[in-house]
Amino acid sequence: MKQTLSIxxxxxxxxxxxxxxxxxxxxxxxxxxxxEANVKPDKMELQIITREYQEDKKTRTTVDIENEILKILEIxxxxxxxxxxxxxYWLYWWRRRANKPKTNTYSLVxxxxxxxxxxxxxxxxxxxxxxxxxxxxxxxxxELRKQVKVMAVKAAKEKxxxxxxxxxxxxxxxxxxxxxxxKSRYYWHGNTTSNISLPGxxxxxxxxxxxxxxxxxxxxxxxxxxxx
Numbered sequence: 001m002k003q004t005l006s007i008x009x010x011x012x013x014x015x016x017x018x019x020x021x022x023x024x025x026x027x028x029x030x031x032x033x034x035x036e037a038n039v040k041p042d043k044m045e046l047q048i049i050t051r052e053y054q055e056d057k058k059t060r061t062t063v064d065i066e067n068e069i070l071k072i073l074e075i076x077x078x079x080x081x082x083x084x085x086x087x088x089y090w091l092y093w094w095r096r097r098a099n100k101p102k103t104n105t106y107s108l109v110x111x112x113x114x115x116x117x118x119x120x121x122x123x124x125x126x127x128x129x130x131x132x133x134x135x136x137x138x139x140x141x142x143e144l145r146k147q148v149k150v151m152a153v154k155a156a157k158e159k160x161x162x163x164x165x166x167x168x169x170x171x172x173x174x175x176x177x178x179x180x181x182x183k184s185r186y187y188w189h190g191n192t193t194s195n196i197s198l199p200g201x202x203x204x205x206x207x208x209x210x211x212x213x214x215x216x217x218x219x220x221x222x223x224x225x226x227x228x
Contacts, residue, residue: 027225028175029164033156036216037148041112041136044210048083048106051129062104065127069106072122076114083108103129109137136210148215153177156221164225172224180218 050065070080086105110116123131138144161171 027227028222029160029171029225030220030222031156031160031163032180032218032220033152033154033159034216034218035148035151035155036214037144037151038212038214039138039141039144040212041138041210043109043111043137043139044133045135045137046108046110047130047132047134048108048123049103049129049131050106050127051103053127055126060127062102062127065125066104066106068125068127069123072119073108075122076119078108078110078114078119082110107134133210136213138213141213141215145215145217149179149217149219152217152219153221156219157223160221160223169228170226172226175222175224177222178220180220 048069050062050069052059052061052065054060066083066085069083073080073083084107086107110119120131156177157171157174164171
């Protein structure tokens, strides 16, 4: 009988404690916190489009133009393997069937050690139809993303504190946290241009002239409101 009473007492105590926790958990505040940072790029990706042309009644093919580009890259100590063609076979076949001037599209990733102004001047040759800066990059971007997310969480906590203080309440423990998905968390305020001779690419002297990468993250956090 005594053992039964002891078990019953423990059960009642546990039930009471659970009820208290439930009551506390029901008094919550949900907060959205955000943070952003501007990051200087240390790499950029170019898109280079070449187009065959006639010279002295001879056709300068896209292969000829590509070889000329490779020579320019070697002069600037750029690994020629970084020049990656992106044309697909079906597109090449369609142009050949349609008897259209053949073009090739390449991507090229450059780092901040390069003299961009000199490279752009050297690439201003016949046969290069356009050069566009398609993306700016940072080699430490993953670590920077983590830092911005931490800033967003801290912002949510600080926001919860001052909102509760305004109504004489105190912030309790964190109950849950959720990262809010966005359409785009990674913004590049770049200057995509249609041709190397236009303002934007030709005016880019070095990486200091390339606009920064904007990182922005939001989180939704639920905090307990302490009992008075």
